[in-house]
Amino acid sequence: MVYSIALYVSLAVFCVGLIYRFSNWFRFKVARDAQKTPALKRLLAGIGGTLSTLLSLKFFIWVRIYILDVLFQKYFWKTGKLRWLAHMCIYWGFLLLLLMHALDKVVTSAVFNNYYPTLNPFLFLRNFFGLMVFAGLVMAFWRRLFSPHPRPKSRTVDFYALVILAVIMVSGVLLESTKIMSETEYEGMVSDYSALEEDSEEAYALKAYWVEYFGVVSQDVKGPFDQDTLAYGRELHEESCMECHSRPQWAFMSYGVSRGLNSVAAGIDRAGLHTGLWWVHILACFIGLAWLPFSKFFHMFSTPIFLLAKGVMTEEMSGPENWATLKAIELDACVHCGDCTRRCSIAVTMNEIPNPKMLPSEKHAAFRSLLAGRNLSRKKLLAIQEGSYICTDCHRCTEVCPVGLDLESMWRNLKLHVADLGYPKPELWARNTIGEDYVIRKFGDETLSPSAVDRAFLQDLSKIAAVSTFSVCFGCRKCTNVCPVVAAYDSPRKALGLLPHEIMHCLALRQKDLVLGSMMLWECLTCYLCQEQCPQGVCITDVLYGLKNLALNRLKEEV
């Protein structure tokens, strides 16, 4: 009863989750012009595109992609043999366990009419597939631990998914090993499948045989046994048990564990631990099933579908609807392997600007949550903005992505997306924001009194060595006179607020608001003509750079 409820609930969550994730592919508008493509139209176009591909020669492209990229995982082969082996072990081990073991009633018994989970080759294969998964996981962790590069942190959802997988695997092995040892389990089988009477000689012989050869740990029947008893036991075994039981040594992992637990077997059996383990194993499977669409493991659907779709699509040929859908699938096809972040050209910046949203592997997830319509706080949006624009568009992430995601276009779309939300390129954002609220306009012709000394501001200034050079400015205006930006305006003071020499002057007067609010900062070409020509050696351009740093920080704190 509980079993059925749990099964159907988890199955229902799994299906709803899948439908939700699939529906995102038709709803998410990754590119700006995807706004013009309503979800229903995209769904129909997707179905149409799929059918026409199936009925055309492109079908063979799909077959090729399916074999090479999905079954053989060519893209991992190209990026490293050990990694390929690790992923192949996990993928195939897990898939075969799922088909042969978890779905045995549906799949295995339909294919093999003499299927018993305790019979070879199934007994052996279950352990072998399990070992593949364990080996793959160990290799994957090994790579992570000994990788010379910092890798992106695993997200909590991914972490839980891995924990569930580990619980399923470990509880499975423990369950099998406690069942091998269990005397109660043995007694139950004997009473169900044989006509032996309790405490009879036959019962003793069979038990002796099972204790000797099948790993059962008994309280009363202990070896060494004489040959006759064992021979008799063997006879009885062949009569009633052999048809369904291969020797448990074939289940090499579980058998090995059961030998290790030999001394505590009685306690385990009395406590009925195997029932507990069975529940742990089953419930972990159900939780894993329900969790799958929401976890990293969803990539077992999304990545193959992306690879297949991408293999037969081009932006020109596929039409705007299907292209918009492909871009949305692309967002889900990331396996969060972190290759992009390891190759990222600005990752080193994390030491000074600890904003993970600058790393491609994390920016990707941020884009998803933006599109999912989650109401992100201003702080988070600012982090995405900063991360998006620290990126130098060097294409390296796109080059190394093993799945072949076009990350470059994704970042371009993300920039447009945050710009639409009011967070464009930081310099432009500063220009717009400061321009709107430009202090000098408020003052008009009023005579300014020196504002109170802002110690924090002075400290920030003094940290930037070049800034302190403003103090030797004697106001000759050479900087302003050579500035090509000043020359570009008919009325520069109106456009720029403070001219370069006035900025130096205001610094001397400690007019923090005027200085940080000056539009000149965001119009500076950084051509260094002013600094080069200054007779006093004031590092004017460097001062402006420093002020831009401070102004951006202040702006971030304000909003």
Add this chain to the structure above:
Amino acid sequence: MAKRFAVFLGCNIPARLKSYEMSTRAVLSALHVDLVDIPEFNCCGYPLRNINRDAFVLSAARNMALAEQQNLDILSLCQCGFGTFRMAGHLLDRDAALNETVQRALAKEGLVYEGKIGVRHLLGVLFHDIGLNDLQKKISLPYENLQVAVHYGCHALRPSNILRFDDPVAPTIFDRLVELTGAESVAWPLKLECCGGPLSGTHDSLSMDFAEKKIEDARRAGAHWIATACPYCQIQFDTIPKRMAFERGEDLQVPAILYPQLLGLSMGIDMETLGVDSVRSRIAEFRKRLAA
């Protein structure tokens, strides 16, 4: 002994200006300069300068530390990158607190920045290390009647006390490198001014104005081509005329060419190897007819 450098391509060149890399490699290999690629190089730090000084210095320092590990001078093709490295080196020398923060971050990867290596720009290497005489010997197809407007680029020239590239008021290195190909370097009033590139994305129309003014100035001085040695400037001169045609309906007629392309063509290297694109159709008319 062959000269060896750690070539620094930065982010722009591999992604958006492959021809700069192609032409530089072709020319330098013909001149027996070895270029060592360091795949771990990161952003030079230039794009971070508006945002965070310490981050820009750290980025630059990491690259310099990587080159130091191999005991190689950095050869930058980009003037902004060159200027950023030299500026970062200057700040690291002067500012002990900054130096400490940077070293601490580098130490996490087992790197140290000691300031032992030099940072060079392509033009400087051609001028000082190869020398005009040796370069001259390689010119097999000199130009004739070709007028070139030499665009120095700001971030290699200024601030001159730190960059020490050439005379900031009357520089000659680039002009002399251009003239040895047989081309004539024209005098143009806006020669030393900015291409407008740094304001692209922040104030696009102003950025366009500067490029437009420069290109127009070069045309008026009679230039056929503008020669550049920086990806930012080259991209600016490449894209602005297209945008101008689209947005302002104007046709700017002075295409830009990267210096190693200009040099490579006169050394007889073919156009494909150099990645020559925009000036392709006009090369023949400027080639000196060699005595048969």
